[in-house]
Amino acid sequence: MAANNEFVGGKVMTTLYQHGTLALLVPGLFTGTQTVGELLKHGDTGIGTLEGLDGELIIMDGIVYQVNAMGQVRVVNADETVPFANVHKAHPQPKIAVEDASSDALKQIALKELKTENLFAAIRVDGEFSQMHTRAVLPQTKPYPTLAATAEGQHEFNATNIKGTIIGYFSPVIYAGAVAAGFHLHFLSEDHVMGGHILDFDLAKGNLQIETFDNFNLHLPVHDPDFLETKINAKQAMRDIAKAEN
Amino acid sequence: MAANNEFVGGKVMTTLYQHGTLALLVPGLFTGTQTVGELLKHGDTGIGTLEGLDGELIIMDGIVYQVNAMGQVRVVNADETVPFANVHKAHPQPKIAVEDASSDALKQIALKELKTENLFAAIRVDGEFSQMHTRAVLPQTKPYPTLAATAEGQHEFNATNIKGTIIGYFSPVIYAGAVAAGFHLHFLSEDHVMGGHILDFDLAKGNLQIETFDNFNLHLPVHDPDFLETKINAKQAMRDIAKAEN
Known part of the structure; x- marks a missing residue:
């Protein structure tokens, strides 16, 4: 394997790695096409989902945690598979202290720090949240429904005064x-009992870290017949993604 | 540098490398942000343009040829720079014999061979063309105009009964x-006197080679202030690209 980060002229080249493409989830391509073990060769930090759209993954320090639709958290095994995930090798970044910020306010702070909307960037927040509102999708079985139909069956979770970590990305x-x-x-709580895909939150106090990427490496499931054969309606895919991911 | 192609489980992993992102050409970001020497570390075959949108590049066997707006062909030096280019390490592929095919017919044959519209693929055709119709853009100087304005000043070229090579890509x-x-x-003619961005052609007789990619590696010009600061109107960019690239 090539390393995910390369030294070029003494400078670290950073790479955001992605297995799968989001538009392919729209028509229901939820088959796991990469093992978690293989995924972790490309990074130690990230997010994703398991085969069948089984819950929300959060990856920290090389450990993959799943928050399932019952709100339960567990560590995922190396032989489990993902249809879609993002990882990167995290490098220590300057910590930006933030207090009393809503999720919208934190995003504005992150964009101001980024100074651009044209790069991919990793976001990490470690802190205390006065409220955290997440969701996790229900696992589906074959024949898989569409992403939009799956989103309708998601479960939501609320917590107050909870410590934990946000991991995720900004994409142009x-x-x-x-x-x-x-x-x-x-999100994953510090005690590993609450988490999921973030809907909104209020951060009481925490540290924001941002890392930008030189490279975006898109790895496609080239051996999955369903992936190869499925016809994508690009416009419909954009609309359904906007609906399901927000 | 990491190799552009990796062996995984005894299998070659193929990568399409891209420097720059097409939407950033739309508002006129034509500054060269990678040297041709650096580009060639990621592949020996490909297409692109030089700083200022100076002509059309075709890369074969590690040699970069430029067709300028006067229709002249020359070999590009390693220290010249590109705002946008694609390269890959070409592997020998099965040769598909094709006779009497228009450009539209050849694209249909390529899609039939690909059996998918969801992967990135390289296209190469070596053959005799009963007609070849190309264009090359005029070099621009700062302050750069938009891509649409540049396309209006392009020059077109026609040739009949010409031998040569088509290099390019299919993208989902x-x-x-x-x-x-x-x-x-x-396109580049065998005698290196005619070429450019293809508008249309008729292939009398030739061989088509297609190579699909596991990975699409997008490398962004993260140190170019103009790239970082420019606001992109995504919808407008799509429309202008469709106009300028066809």
């Missing part, structure tokens, strides 16, 4: 279809 | 914005 809008444009954030 | 429609969706093909 021109890559919508491959990725969820804008912010895509997952 | 969901990645429009990052890339030109569909086919994006350049």
Whole structure:
């Protein structure tokens, strides 16, 4: 394997790795096409979902946690598979202290720090949240329904005064279809009992870290017959992603 | 540097490398942000343009040829720079014999061979063309105009009964914005006197080779202030790309 980060002229080249393409989830391509073990070769930090759209993954320090639709949290095994996931090798970044910020306010702070909306970036927030509102999708079985139908059956979770970590990404809008444009954030509580795909939150106090990427490496499931054969309606896919991921 | 192609489980992993993102050409970001020497570390075959949108590049066997707006062909030096280019490490592929095919017919044959519209693929055709119709854009100087304005000043070239090579790519429609969706093909005559961005052709007799990619590696010009600061109107970019690249 090539390393995910390369030294070029003494400078670290950073790479955001993605297995799968978001638009392919829209018609229901939820088959796991990469093992978690293989995924972790490309990074130690990230987000994703398991085969069948089984819950929300949050990856920290090389450990993959799943928050399932019952709200339960467990560590995922290396031989389980993902239809879609993002990972990167995290490098320590300056910590930006933030207090009393809503999810919208935190996103604005992150964009101001980024100084651009044209790069892919990783977001990490460690802190205390006065409220955290998440969701996790229900696992589906074959024949898989569409992403939109799956989103209708998701479960939501609420917590107050909870410590934990946000992991996720900012992606420029021109890559919508491959990725969820804008912010895509997952949460895991410090005690590993609550988490999921973030709907909204209020941060009481915490540290924000941002890392930008030189490279976006899109790895496609080239051996999955369903992936190869499915016809994508690009416009419909964009609309359904916007609906399901927000 | 990591190799552009990796062996995984005894199998070659193929990668399409791209420097820059097509949507950023739309508002006129034509500054060269990668040297040709650096580009060639990621592949020996491909297409692109030089700083200022100076002509059409076609890359074969590690040599970069430029067709300028006067229709002249020359070999490009390693220290010249590109705002946008695609390269890959070409592997020998089965040769598909094709006779009497228009450009539209050849694209249909390529899609039939691909058996999918969801993967990135390289296209190469070596053959005799009863007619070849190309264009090359005029070099621009700062302050750069928009891509649409540049396309209006392009020069077109026609040749009949000409031998040569087509190099280019097929890209799935969901990645429009990052890339030109569909086919994006350049031509160079065997005697190196005619070429450019292909508008249409008739192939008398030739061989088609197709190579699909496991990975699409998008490398962004993260140190270019103009790239970082420019606001992209994603919808407008899509429309202007469709106009300028076809």
